[in-house]
Every structure is written in structure tokens, then in C-alpha cells.
Amino acid sequence: MTLQSSAALEAPAFPTFLRYVGASVAGLLALTGAALVDGILVGRYLGAEALAAVNLLIPLWTLLFGLVLMLAIGGSVVAGRYLGARRPSAASRVFSGCLWGAGLTGVVLTVLCTIGRGPILHLLAVPEDLRLLIRPYYHIVLLGLVPQYLAVVLYYFLRTAGQPQQASRALVLGALVNILLDVWLLALLRWDIRAAALATIAAQLTQCLLLFYLFHRSSHPLRWTRVRASVRRLWQFCGNGLSEFVNEVSAGLVLLAIHWLLSRHYGIAGVAGFALIHYGLLLNIMLACAIAEVVHVLVSQNRGAGQWPRAHRFFRFGMVMALSSGMVLWGAIQWGSDPLSRWFFADAQLAVAQYAREFWSVIGLVFWLTGANLVFSAWFTGLQQPGRSALIALSRSLLLPLLFLMVLSVQPGVSFLWALPLAEAFTLVLALAMKVRQSSFWRSELAVE
Numbered sequence: 001m002t003l004q005s006s007a008a009l010e011a012p013a014f015p016t017f018l019r020y021v022g023a024s025v026a027g028l029l030a031l032t033g034a035a036l037v038d039g040i041l042v043g044r045y046l047g048a049e050a051l052a053a054v055n056l057l058i059p060l061w062t063l064l065f066g067l068v069l070m071l072a073i074g075g076s077v078v079a080g081r082y083l084g085a086r087r088p089s090a091a092s093r094v095f096s097g098c099l100w101g102a103g104l105t106g107v108v109l110t111v112l113c114t115i116g117r118g119p120i121l122h123l124l125a126v127p128e129d130l131r132l133l134i135r136p137y138y139h140i141v142l143l144g145l146v147p148q149y150l151a152v153v154l155y156y157f158l159r160t161a162g163q164p165q166q167a168s169r170a171l172v173l174g175a176l177v178n179i180l181l182d183v184w185l186l187a188l189l190r191w192d193i194r195a196a197a198l199a200t201i202a203a204q205l206t207q208c209l210l211l212f213y214l215f216h217r218s219s220h221p222l223r224w225t226r227v228r229a230s231v232r233r234l235w236q237f238c239g240n241g242l243s244e245f246v247n248e249v250s251a252g253l254v255l256l257a258i259h260w261l262l263s264r265h266y267g268i269a270g271v272a273g274f275a276l277i278h279y280g281l282l283l284n285i286m287l288a289c290a291i292a293e294v295v296h297v298l299v300s301q302n303r304g305a306g307q308w309p310r311a312h313r314f315f316r317f318g319m320v321m322a323l324s325s326g327m328v329l330w331g332a333i334q335w336g337s338d339p340l341s342r343w344f345f346a347d348a349q350l351a352v353a354q355y356a357r358e359f360w361s362v363i364g365l366v367f368w369l370t371g372a373n374l375v376f377s378a379w380f381t382g383l384q385q386p387g388r389s390a391l392i393a394l395s396r397s398l399l400l401p402l403l404f405l406m407v408l409s410v411q412p413g414v415s416f417l418w419a420l421p422l423a424e425a426f427t428l429v430l431a432l433a434m435k436v437r438q439s440s441f442w443r444s445e446l447a448v449e
Contacts, residue, residue, distance in 0.1 A: 008162065008301045009084060013310060017294065017317045020164045024290040027155070027168030029283075030175035036279050037179045038196050041186040048272035048352050050193050053134045055275045056126050056259060061141075062252030064109060068102050068149045070245035072156040073293070077300045077381060079222070080160045084304025088221035095157045096225045099150065106149035110142050125260055127268075137197045144201030147208035154211035160297055161220035170214060174207035250398030251285075254420075257405055261416055266355060273355030277363055284329055288371035291322045292378035299382030315379050322371025330367035333360065365421035369428055370396075376431035388434055396427035 008016060043051040075098035079091035113120060117138065121131055151170070158167035178199045185195030215222075255278070262270035295318040302311040373396045380389035404419030 008298050009305050009307065009310075013313050014317065017298065017314055020159070020294040020298065021291055021321065023164035023168040024159070024294050025287065027171035028286045028290040030168075030172040035282060037182050038200070039275060039279050041182050042193065042196055043272070043275070045186050045190065046193060048269060049130060050133065051275050052268050052271040053126070053130045053193070054137065054196065055271065055278065056124055056130070057134065057138060057141075058278070059124060059252035059256040059259075060113075060120060062255070063249050064113075064145060065148075065152075066245040066249045066252070067105065067109070068152045071098055071102055071105075072153045073296070073381065074386075075153070076156040076160040077296055077384060079157060080297055080300035080382075081304035081384070083160065083221060084301035088223075091161075091221065092223045092225050095153075095222050098157070099153050099224075102149040102153045103146060106146035110145045113142055113145075114139065124256065125263065127263075133193060137193045140194060140197035141200055144204040147201075148204045151204060151208040151211050154208070154215055156293075157222060158211065158215060158218070158220070159293075160301075161222045163214070163218050163220055166214045166218055167211065170207050170210035173210060174203040177206045178203035250394065250401075253398060254401045254405070257402060258417070261405065261409055269352045270355050273352045274359055276356040277359045280333055280360075281363065281366065284326065284367050285370055285374075287325050287329065288322055288374045291318050291325070291371065292374040294318065295375055295378040296382035299379060300384070303383060311382070315375070318375045318378070319372060322375045323368070326367045326369070326371045330364055333367065334364060359415075359417055362415050362417040363420060366424055369421070369424035373424060373427050373431055376435065380434075392427060392431050392434075395430055396424055400426055 008020075039051065039054070042054055075094050079094040082088070082091040082094065117135070121134065121138075126134055151174075155167045155171065158164075181199035181202055182196060185191045185199065189195075215224075258274065259271055262274055266273070295314055298314040299311045302308070302314070373392055377389040377392040380386075380392070400423035401419050404422050405416055408414055408416040408419055
């Protein structure tokens with residue numbers, strides 16, 4: 001095993017955690033920054049309708065991303081356990097099977113989504129007057145699905161193999177390509193909505209190529225093998241990453257429900273106004289995910305090595321950092337939400353900016369709670385207890401939000417957006433209850449095995 005991969009097991013715990021988190025935050029915030037720049041430039045230069053059109057497709061993108069995330073994280077957790085047990089050949093077989101499965105799945109989904117464009121746009125509640133605007137953007141972004149799928153698998157397995165900085169560097173460079181192309185094509189050349197789609201797939205191709213290059217050039221224990229995992233084995237990997245899939249897909253379904261309610265109560269201006277809130281939530285959840293994914297990587301390897309106190313220590317580090325980052329981001333948004341809302345939208349769209357400011361006041365508590373719930377879910381994922389992690393994910397991102405949305409949408413004088421912070425709060429109580437039942441992490445493992 002290489003020096004980099006053994007650091008998760010042997011190096012001082014807190015510096016190791018910071019090294020992984022720093023790389024993870026850099027990579028995922030780069031992706032978030034690219035999405036924010038997309039939204040800002042589309043909103044300012046193409047108008048509220050274009051911004052609403054782009055955001056109406058987000059539930060589809062989250063579903064597609066959730067599928068590969070489930071495979072990549074589930075497989076990398078299994079590979080991490082093998083690496084912790086000093087079995088790099090078994091970890092390499094898991095990696096090869098996941099990469100092969102991701103590429104094939106990406107091709108199939110690209111074809112299906114292209115053929116089924118009409119029904120998909122109908123299910124996404126895209127108004128007829130926006131469909132002509134949205135079609136070119138839709139088809140161009142789909143062309144980047146296969147490189148995106150391959151890049152996600154490479155990213156998570158390189159991180160598990162002890163190369164977090166190198167893996168995140170590819171995400172940062174890809175995000176820079178996205179941002180620079182957005183500025184050039186939208187702000188300077190004033191192209192239409194296709195410019196944002198072209199910038200997105202250029203970033204995905206850049207990330208995919210860089211990650212392949214890093215995989216072949218870096219020193220790590222993973223190797224490409226010609227062994228392909230069976231469909232049954234791939235499903236097992238996906239089962240262990242189920243909570244990540246639930247998080248992504250549930251977020252898309254809840255966003256779809258919110259878009260429907262916003263259209264009903266506020267019109268397209270409400271959908272566009274909530275787009276700014278969504279970008280803030282995206283930034284928050286990316287920070288939380290960057291911390292949570294470090295927890296499941298380090299916990300899975302130390303679990304494989306039988307180092308339970310060290311695994312527990314990484315969990316505590318993740319919880320403290322997630323709560324702290326959420327509070328800092330919440331404070332920054334509370335301070336800057338009003339000027340940000342005015343700046344984000346042009347003067348001609350003051351109604352949209354007013355909706356954005358109104359929504360900010362409701363969403364604040366989400367920033368305090370999301371990180372804690374994701375770290376709990378990551379802990380159970382790292383222990384290969386997908387049932388518990390999926391229960392947390394389902395509660396915070398699907399079942400409780402939809403329940404509260406249904407209840408609050410018929411309550412006069414109460415914003416239905418309170419559904420989001422209430423769902424996070426109730427989920428945190430559930431996660432704490434499951435954690436309390438584990439008298440100690442090593443005893444819990446003995447009970448499972």
C-alpha cells in the first residue's frame with residue numbers, strides 16, 4: 001500500500017482530516033461556484049425566463065447525478081474497506097466494475113432522455129412558452145452525461161486511494177473552464193442560453209480527461225483490470241450508496257414540488273426568485289457534502305483496519321466542522337441577502353428580487369442543520385449500514401419535506417417553505433436517536449457482524 005493511501009490509517013488524525021477536507025471543499029466548491037456563475041450570468045444577461053427555464057431542469061439533473069453518485073460512493077466505500085484490510089487487488093476489481101458500469105449507464109440514459117424529451121419536460125412542469133427556449137440547452141447538456149459519469153467514479157475512487165488533492169484539482173480546473181466560458185460567451189459575446197450548456201459540457205470533458213490522466217500518472221494502489229463486475233455486484237455497490245442517491249433524487253423531487261407551488265402562488269417570477277435561494281442552499285449542501293464524504297472515506301478504511309476509536313474521532317471532527325461551516329454561511333447570508341438579491345436581478349425585475357428577499361427569511365435554519373444530518377448519514381454509509389443512512393436521507397430530503405409542504409401549502413398566512421427547515425430539524429432528532437442506540441462504535445460493529 002502506498003504512503004498516501006496508508007495516511008488514512010496511520011497519519012495523525014486531525015491533520016489527515018484537514019487535508020482530505022481541504023481537497024474536498026476545494027473541488028466541490030469549485031463545482032458550486034461554476035453553477036452560481038451560470039445562474040448569475042443567465043439571470044442578468046438573459047432574464048428571469050431563461051433563469052427559470054434552467055432551474056426547471058434541475059430535478060432531472062439531480063436524478064441523473066444521483067444514479068452515478070450512488071454507484072461511485074457505494075463502490076468506493078467497499079474499495080476503502082478492502083484497502084484498509086490490505087487487499088488492493090480486490091479494491092481494483094471494484095473500481096474497474098464501477099467505471100465500466102458508469103460508462104454504460106451514461107450511454108443508455110443519454111439515449112433514453114433524448115428520445116423521451118417531450119414526456120420528461122411535461123413531468124418537469126415546464127410551461128409550453130418556455131419549451132422552445134429550453135430544448136437546445138437540454139440536448140447540449142445531455143451530451144456531457146457520459147464524461148460526467150466517468151469523472152464522478154474516477155474522483156471518488158482516487159480520493160479513496162489517498163489522492164484527494166489530485167482528484168479535487170481536476171474538479172477545480174474544470175470549474176474554471178466553465179466559469180471562463182460563461183463570462184466570455186454570455187457576458188462578453190452575449191450568446192443565448194446555449195452558451196451556458198456549452199460551458200457545462202466543456203467543464204465535464206475537462207474534468208474527465210484530467211482525472212484519467214491523474215489515475216494513470218499518480219502513485220496509488222488501484223489498477224485498471226479487465227474484470228467486469230456483474231450486474232448483481234453493481235447493485236450491491238449501489239445499495240451501499242443508496243443514501244446519496246436518495247439525497248440527490250429526493251432533493252430533485254422536492255424542488256419539483258416547490259416549483260409547482262411557486263408557479264401556482266407567484267408565477268414564473270416566484271420560480272426565478274427562488275433560484276437565488278436554491279443557489280445558496282446548493283452552496284451550503286456542497287460544503288456539508290465535502291465534509292461528509294471525507295467522513296465516509298476515512299471511516300470505511302479505518303473500519304476495514306479495525307481501528308474503531310480512530311474512526312469515531314473522524315466522525316467527531318466532521319460533526320464539529322459541519323456545524324461551524326453552516327453557522328458561518330448562515331451569518332454571511334443573513335448579512336448580505338438584501339444587497340445580493342438586488343444585485344442578482346436587473347432593475348426591471350424588482351418583483352423577482354422582492355420574492356428572493358422574502359424567501360431568505362424562511363430558509364435560514366436549514367444552514368444550521370443540513371451539515372449535521374449529512375455527517376450522520378455519512379457515518380452509517382462508512383459502516384456499510386445503508387438502511388440507517390438511507391432513512392436519514394429519506395427523512396430530510398423527501399418524506400418530511402413533502403409532508404410539511406402538503407400541510408403548510410393549505411395554511412393561510414404561513415409560507416410553505418418552512419417545510420425545509422422543519423424537515424431538517426425532525427431528521428436531526430431521528431439521527432440523534434439512532435446514534436444514542438449505539439453505546440459504542442466498536443460494540444455496534446460486533447453486533448452487526
